[in-house]
Amino acid sequence: MTNINIIDLFLKASFIVQFVMFVLIVFSIISWTIIIQKTRTFNNVFRENLFFEKKFFSNFDLSSLYEKSKIHINNLIGSEKIFYFGFKEFIRLYNANTYSSDAVMKGVSRVIRISMNRELVSIEINIPFLGTIGSISPYIGLFGTVCGIMNTFIAFGSIKQITLQMIAPGIAEALIATxxxxxxxxxxxxxxxxxxxxxxxxxxxxxxxxxxxxVILHRQVFFLK
Structure with a gap:
């Protein structure tokens, strides 16, 4: 049984097949980099959300919670960041003598939605690229395989008797791309x-x-009035 040396096959492949393999290897490296980074990010966000929401629902003194969040404003993520900007807007509208509870709640709700969308957008970065890599990589590999097989048959086109041993290495080189x-x-x-x-x-x-x-803020509006 003949041992297959992938590196040797890569070095002997045609330039197009080598280029295809190189592109796919780069895609794989980028893909795994994103996977590792996003796995850590999601784990961190879910962990921090759980930790903050436990504090939030066990302590309805939102002012003290806001002051604690304010201390590490640059490190806020997820639910705590949404809370911070929402309560900050609540304080601003109340101090601006916006005594209409509907106006206060609409303003706060808008800021909360914007903060939530920003959090989702920030965590979605690079994920669509994974979908792109997953969808086009097989076709790029197939393109390399087709080119490799074409080059193999063209190279042996003038030979009358072709054996499997003659064309096997070329086909193997091509199939590695797939x-x-x-x-x-x-x-x-x-x-x-x-x-x-x-x-x-x-x-x-x-x-x-x-x-x-x-809901909690809505109650506080009436309480503060």
């Missing part, structure tokens, strides 16, 4: 689907939190 394409695509697609589920879950969590937050 294999690398799948290697780049499969993790990217799996991560893309997983991260989209995480975003949907995060959006639901934010929606539930903001609804509870607005």
């Amino acid at each position: 294999a690398i394409g799948l290697f780049a695509a499969i993790p990217a697609v799996m991560a893309f689907n997983k991260f989209n589920l995480c975003i949907n879950k995060l959006e639901q969590n934010y929606d539930n939190f903001t609804e509870e937050f607005l």
